[in-house]
Amino acid sequence: MLDDGLLNIIDPEEIYALHIAPMSEGIITTKARNPYADYKGIQITLKNTKERTALIKFTKKLFLQLQNVSPESKFWDNKNLLDPNIGLGNPNTIFKDYITVNSNIAVKEGEDKITIRAYLSAEKETQLDSLLSQIKKKFKESDYSDQFLDSSFYYETALVLNDERLTLLTIPTISKIYGNEHVLPLYGAIPDGRGDDFALFQREIPGVYFLLGASNFEKGIVSMPHSPNFAVDESCMKTGVNYFTSMIIERLK
Template sequence: MCFILFILTSFAQGLKPQKSTNSLIHESIKLETDHIFNKLIKIRRSFHENPELAGKEINTQKIIQQYLVDLGLEVDTTIYGHSVVGILKGKKKGKKIAWRSDMDALLQNYPDPVAFKSQNKGIQHGCGHDVHMTIGLGIAEVLAKHKASLKGTVYFIFQPEEETFIGAKGMINDGLFSKIKPEEIYALHVSALPVGQIMVKPNEVFAYQKRIRIQLKNGLSKEQSKELTKKIQTSLSRLNPGSKPWEIQHMIDPKIGLSNPNTIYKDYLFTDNNFSTYTKNDILFLETYMYETKLANLGDIIPKVKQLIENNGYQNQLLSVSFVQENPTVVNNEKLTDLTIKALKNIYGNDVITTDNGQVPYFNDDFSYFQQKVPGVYFFLGGSNMEKGIIAMNHSPNFQVDEESIRTGVKCFSSLIVERLNKN
């Protein structure tokens, strides 16, 4: 309504609008985001109070489904688990774009310093998925108001079971992309960056995480096992001088964090400090996670470990070395990432985007499976506000999110989708 009144008033006064049609759309998006902001805060807090674990997102699904139906979207809840897919068709033909929001909460009971605490004992939205869902619904509502001028189709994918890394694959295997045909796909994750900031980079966003398993004939003492695992750690380790990329609390440090070209979070390989050591059927198992930033180096790891074990005199005991867990990592489409950066900067200024110069260890996202099918971009959205004592460090005690990040997410990514729909 505000957008229409602005146009009518301009002409009634004999004035020509001073901004392009695209600029006016983005002005309208900002106004509409502000208009529904308090409503979105209530929804986010309701999600936060009523978290549901992976595979059990029953009530969460119902809330999302009803919200999208009320907006006039087509809604499909039959694809996989408790997923929801909302389809917004513009009045004009055009590109097809998908937006993914993850739904599930965590099994944890950390201190949660907010008034709207979880009502489900031992379950918390400690990773920000309550914020992700809220932003997805906000984008849907803002874009639904522009349906008459929207060029193309937007799919809103609300994905269950992200924390267990099976929801995206489940949706794909159940025929998601036979029902919808997006040409581009986007997602975000709230992070410890300052609120109002968006960070993105082309190619790998996270380090490649692999769990390596070594099997030996039982016969090593505890001391021998400890010495061998220490040598493996040291042999595999590749770090820039003085860097400790496992200390992820520094990811927002302007001197060594992700925003600095000389960040400690690039070009590394390290393993977890402690190996899991156990015996079964007279076989000794040594297992640990490792984090490697370079895809080309992954093929060298197992031969290197085998050679080290043999060189230390255990060639007769060695049975096998293998990766037993090796999920794909998020890889942003290079061309599409550059286009989205330019679009967001053109609309909201250079300060809205921060360049990501590294790869975060430990974390990952099964959004990577969607990216294997459709060119996609995954963004980090700032949720911290140091002045308010809010630090959005995921999976940690006292995790909080400045809810202004919801306004940033809805506004910026609604505008981005409109821009991308208008590009052939």
């Protein structure tokens, strides 16, 4: 749509999105900046020498040391995202300030080079920016400094980044009209490495991405996206229309 010139036709000043989430029906949430974790693929390129076995082991260890979440942490159970004590709705949430590393680290050996790749995620969109220089520094200080060739990001999700001003304007609007109990503060970031194409629009237009609850736990309806038992309380369609219609009317004023 962007490549076909949609923005030249409609020339929008603001843009909004609404996505189903596993919260109770009637709840809406978002936050300034990124509601999802930043997710990148990182690669290190090394000389292929007779020390390659030790070199690969050293590099894998270097990757895994970037992670600051214990394997035994409740962080890894998605059900805890909604926990009132440690979930995303609590200022002291465990889903904050984290970096994770996928343990499935890929190694590709060529005649002259070795490429080692891993996937990383981070709660803040700036946390991963300094990792390339950190890794380079650690290599230069190691016994393998002569084997290091390069470090780079080779993949990244389109990260949703909510406009801070519009976020602060729209959340109170919905809260004022429909009640504070329906607007859940969001702390931290959802740590599943997903992005959204809406992020591509946000690069061109300031906007906000909201999460809308569609679960009814009493009826056993859990609206966890991309899961085999996904279900939805269809009342959320009316709720979403009401919230967004009211919010947009207030913005047009």
